[in-house]
Amino acid sequence: MKLFLQAISASVVIHFLYFAGVMFVGYIKTKNYQPDVTGAWDQVDPLQTQVAFGYNGSPFLFLFTFLAVAMISGMIIFSFKKVAE
DSSP: OHHHHHHHHHHHHHHHHHHHHHHHHHHHHHHTOOOOHHHHTTOOOOOOSOOOOSOOSOTHHHHHHHHHHHHHHHHHHHHHHHHHO
8 A cells, every 4th residue: 555655646746747847848938938020020820710728638648647657656666665675
């Protein structure tokens, strides 16, 4: 049971670091963005007719990645414990 809880907590930490990293990179890109106002007049694109907000994939993908990372973390923790003995 202890190995299971360690694997789940490792998966939570890894997923938190991933999402925090993605948000940090987005923040840095937003802060450093400098639009090219003068060059925008050279190329005019038509406006889009559809808008998508957020992630439009399956929410089961997040569950799958969470379980897969937990399983991999559990195998790594188990193998380290066997080597340490």
